[in-house]
Amino acid sequence: MIPLALNSSRLRLGLAGAGTPALRRLRALRAAGAGEELRVFTTDPALSAEAGAATTPRLPTPEDISPLNLLWIAGLEEDIYRPLAQAAQDAKLLLNVEDVPEFCDFNSVAEIRRGDLLLTVSTGGQAPGLAGAIRKRLEACFPESWATRVKEIATLRQGWRAERMPMAEAARRIDTLVEEKCWLSCPKLR
Incomplete structure (x- = not known):
């Protein structure tokens, strides 16, 4: 894994998904500063309501995917995410299909944000629960102050x-x- 902190204002980001996993990812992306450059593709009314104007009320087409730099896919069934993942790979963009390592060019990290301080924990996608447990301990050591x-x-x-x-x-x-x-x-x- 190559650890990076990406400037979201310079990237075209996409999220395709539904349900709690996609809501969780949307919230994490917004907390990380993703704004107008984030496009959310969903048929899920709850995700659409939270994403607001960023929503495209359908799943992405290959034409929607190709201009993106990064795409997260979360909460979709295999028969739905596989063709999206293939389109992303064909377009040579960075892809993360949540909990499907074979379709992950990158892994999202457990994070702690304290203003401009960003602390991250990663297990390379192998033990996300452990990364979360470490994050909780670090939160106590690095309070809002x-x-x-x-x-x-x-x-x-x-x-x-x-x-x-x-x-x-x-x-x-x-x-x-x-x-x-x-x-x-x-x-x-x-």
Whole structure:
């Protein structure tokens, strides 16, 4: 696996699906910043209602799929997802069919968002329940206050860059600050 953080504003994203798995994926994509670039293909009224204007009220055609960069398929039966997956592979876009490893070019990760801080856990799709359990433990170690901490460090870093401080010195100062404030002590992981 190659870990990446993708800028969703530069990508054409698609979600085809129905039911709880597709709703869960839609919410995760929105939490990750997917906005107008996300197209949702569904005949599920609940998913359609939540997706709003992003909805195309049918499953995608190969013509719908080919301009996409990434496609998630969730909550569809095999006889429905297989031709969609084949069209995605033919179009050479990145594909994830939930819980079907043979159709996964990438795996979605368990994630924790604290403002601009993004922590992820992956087992390469082999043990998603374990990734979720680790995520829960990390949530306790990285509370919401980390959003403010990231902003604090970012402000300091901007000032140091304006002063043309060498990167190594800025990193040393950040390490010292984190140590002095005990930000990384988490007894719950022991």
